[in-house]
Amino acid sequence: MTPSAILDDGDVVYEPKTDDQPSPKSAILHRHIHHNPITVVGASGNYLELSNGQKILDATGGAAVSCLGHGHPRVREAIIQQMNNVSYCHSLFFGTLAGEGLGEELVNSTGGQMSKAFIVSSGSEAMEASMKLARQFFLESTPAQPRRTKFIARKESYHGTTLGSLAMSGHLVRRAPFEPMLSDGVSRVSACNAYRGVREGEKIEQYVARLAQELDDEFVRVEADTVCAFVAEPVVGAALGCVPSVPGYFRAMKDICDKYGALLIFDEVMSGMGRTGTLHAWEQEGVVPDIQTIGKGLGGGYAPVAGLLIGHKVVRALEGGSGAFAHGQTYQGHPIACAAALEVQRIIREQNLVENVRRMGGILSSQLKRGLGEHPHVGDIRGRGLFWGIEFVRDKATKEPFDPKDLVAMGIHEKGLQPEYNLSIYPGTGSVDGRTGDHVLLAPAYNTTESDIKLIADITVKVIEDFFAEFHA
Template sequence: MGNDNFQYLLRRYPSDPLYPEVEKIRGSYVYTTDRRKFLDLTAGYSACVSIGGSNLKVRSAIKKQMRKYSYVSAVSWSNSRAAELAELLVRKAPLGLDRVMFPGCSGSEAIEAAMRMSYQVRFEQGEIDRSVFITRSNAYHGITSLALSLTSTPVYGFLKPLQPTNHVSIPQHNFFEQSLAGESQDDYALRSAKQLEDQIIATGPEKITAFVAESMLGSLQGNVPPSGNYWKLVREICDRYEIHIILDEVYCGLGRSGKVYCCEWDGITPDFVAQGKQLAGGFGPISAVVTKSRFEEIIKAGQNRIFYATTYEAHPLAVAAAIEVQKVVQSNEMLAHVNLIGEMIKQRLTDGLGTHEFFKNVRGRGALVTIEYQCDDQEKFNERLQAEMRDQHGVLIGSRFHRTNFNPPSTTSYRQVERAVDQYVELFEKIGLDFSRTSI
């Protein structure tokens, strides 16, 4: 099939040249039809290819399921494999999270379902005015209507007339951008949590159903962990005003942070957790909402129906893939490996570039690591970093805005990542000679 066929395909960026076409993926390596090979340190660009692209057990599980049946509707049939996957997610969840729903194909649908369920619980309890969600600035939680309404990313601004308006915003929780001069991580956490409480009081707690936020800021902001005991402070505030916490772990969940649930690092139990990208690791489209049986009982006593359904919820092929993926990413051995390579990335970036004039910081959790820097014409600097890592070293990285994200598949070997990071450090120094530092 030649390039002429692409004239019928409506692409996201219609005027861009055609991207390379993938022939196959083996482990963390991508092979293209023009006979090139790349080590992918972006885990499929959006960090969803958590165990590489060719795991034999996952592929076998999909084939085995296909021999039985490829699809049944979750509305009218039971699926014991979906129950098995739910058990895998509950078994490692923070205490109190004991119910799982598979609302559809993407993290957007998981966020949408969690938001709707939060309000339905309010409705069933007679609190019909509690319909407002609190979000944080510069957030991104998905492309569906409710989820997109929470984002303030300028590129989506023209869609605002189509979106619900039942939300208010507080500043993002980002120590590297929002802290005051001389402010400690603990003091910043306290001030940031107070911004949430101030907004709750200003809006009126009787109007608010939930606070929606990422457990740690993801690829949009560059792998920013929360400061100090921020989430414990937030949990106390939300308990005080009986406000749900909806955590978005679509990007950072299910082993990528070095723990099965990213919020385990912070020692809290949210009310809802949205999972997506890492659930089936790119082998199938599926997402999940992990929540509490207490809410199920409230809904059961009310309308006895969760008002969210999609055609492909708990799709059997995606469920089969997700079970095998979760067996890998939840293992103690894999979590130890993820933390090991993450610490190595941070250490080698700090050792290699910590004194560079462009350097600002290195941060992250597990296999999600970011180096932030500042120079003149950063767009061109990023373009050269990406292009020369790709063309000279055969390595795919995510450099944009003011940073480079390293998100290798969890199964990438220590040596593969180490070599690529060292190549990046050398290239950063070389390209940096053509640019200059800008004032902060």
Template sequence: MEAAIRQLQSLDYVHTSFFTNSAYEQLAQKLTEASRGVFSRALCLSGGSEAVEVALKIARQYFVEKGEVQRSRFITRRQSYHGNTIGALSVGSNVKRRHDFRPLLFDVSTISECNFYRHGLVGESEAQYAMRAARELDAELSKQPPGTVIGFIAETIVGATAGALTPPKGYFQEISRICVKHGVLLILDEIMCGMGRSGKLFAFEWEDVRPDIATCGKALGGGIQPVSAVLLSDKIVDAIQAGSGSLKGGHTFMGHPVGCSVALEALAILTEDGFLEDVIAKGRVLEMKLKQAFSSHPHVGAIRGRGLFWAIELVSDRTTKEPFPADARLNELIKRSAFTRGLLIYPGGGTVDGTVGDHILLAPSATADATELHEIVDRLSLAVDTGLKAANSRIDQWAADRRKKLTR
């Protein structure tokens, strides 16, 4: 807040076509330094969807600069979300958010999300599954006419659509190897999972990969300013510098000094000694408490996450992993019940395939202490049981109505 006020009092706005500003320059420098050599440039924008749009366009520009103008296709994953603007919605797979806009969206290729709980085979280890899931990308790239694909875009940890879906070890390394093999770009969307949420500044640091392009937002603005960023590796920067020399396309409020000065402050906190270690330690507390509360719960099929980014997936039967009927709207009932208990959660439906399945996403503040984390899970427990009771009574009522109709 103080950083925003200070910035407003010194330089409130300049257009980037005339001027740069020191908050923007410092933020770009700090972000690239924090990536430890993965990225060499950063562009700052106003929101997550805008960052994804810009990332997609820069990926296309990279190939245009190299004379590979026939490249126009992106490959994406099912059960993913990259934002609500047309390009971002096109590369996303969130069925409900896309539904009404499908005629406006461009065509992409889609491979399965990496979900061992749902797609692992009997007798298959998680590591074997990770390779099988990654090789879907290889198969898809081999199917496409040579030289037509721009890149593969994925959320490093899937957020809203599948509920804190963390990648098994080795998955992204294999994905990265496949992208290099086929000469396509790896674009990681870290709008939700990045900036410390996973316990590392960039969630891809857990995976030991070097994306060509990444996006970040949300926590970058300390939760109070609309600011996001697109980070570019040398490979992208060099191609543009050797070609036209400038990015095609700008936005009126890009590099806004107020957003950037708040982001600088937020980044200073995120990279303070011990901050991310603290997120990891608190994440362990949250994980332990979630497991205590839900490991034996008859309707919780999976508990997953990393750092302070966790989810539970609800099922009607733990053995078959059968979800609740979508019409029962279980996740919304839990949200409502949690709200009355003073707990704000991020519920999601369509967890399994875009239509059925329910999950509850938790992303508590890094300032929460152990007592508060326990309190969150205690309240969630009550909310889950209340939501289940309401959903089950809806389901019983439908069954009774059906029986009545049949006996008429």
């Protein structure tokens, strides 16, 4: 099977059309116009049923989304019940019990650290909203700070596909076609990536101090009183392949933000809501963000839903100012999406699934490192909870990446889909510099069992071993 053109969420390598590659008969503009995706005709638990008869073990929950697997009866019933009550109402005029229930569930889950929730339909929308909310916070602070319009984010990051969220992102390939349209009000500093960032002989404390100084210098360079916020993923997902921060990193970054009066925004769309072993990824960092975006694990894929969790300081500014967030969307707080997300979160809490994420994550980590730790083309295995990435290198000693044209990550993904494996692995690229670097992600459902995890690990090891046994650059 020849690797196709789509490498990652939003990342496309354009492949020329040839005479033996006729246009498919589809009314949908798929991610690649010359390739129809395989059709899923059914899904249950951890498995996807395909139109060609295959049954695929979904080891990634799509893009780390299906945290309860597929077809959970309680979530299905909650959606049906909400449809029987009300399917839609405009949030400018009305509220719903589902929306209020979800907000209360989310705020309570932070132990009082966050004040309010704002519910939208996608992670990109959540990032857009967080940018506008940060700006409005400074306009309504006392005294007002209207010069604050800029943001500092990180290289090799991904925060969304809309123009604002893409401008926040540092992933070069995804930005490239739209660069002239993107805001120049976002600058970037280095990501916290110990595998590629720590210098020879450098201690972790020294690495943190160096990154903190880089952020401090960037505040000074762009004029600190023009910066709204520093934006980062606690565990970098698709762009770097499940890279966690090193101990003390976010405490140091928060101190720099406080020094210059800027907000701290955590993008937890992919790494939050239990995925990394605590319900909120910031619980492992020793800091609380001022604004937090959430998404994928919020609703588990049962409805398009994402949102913000907003700190007390930001809410107090609105309460003392206009009293309103100058932002709204047609499907904001959609009742069915809220009902689905609320039931997903109740199940996670009632069944103590975050604890299961930690236990199963430990097993997955040990199994992957045992099977692939010495592989000559596996450079790093990293992650937290049930969020693990494997980075591939041409040379293990020098960490030299493969040429992007080799399509290593996508090749491994497509290898996994072959009938002898029947495994879906999430491919990603750009883990070195936004252009080069291949990695894959594993993100099983929170309710997976030990036997599920061992099966996923065994097949993943086999797929990678067989791919490289046949690989010719």
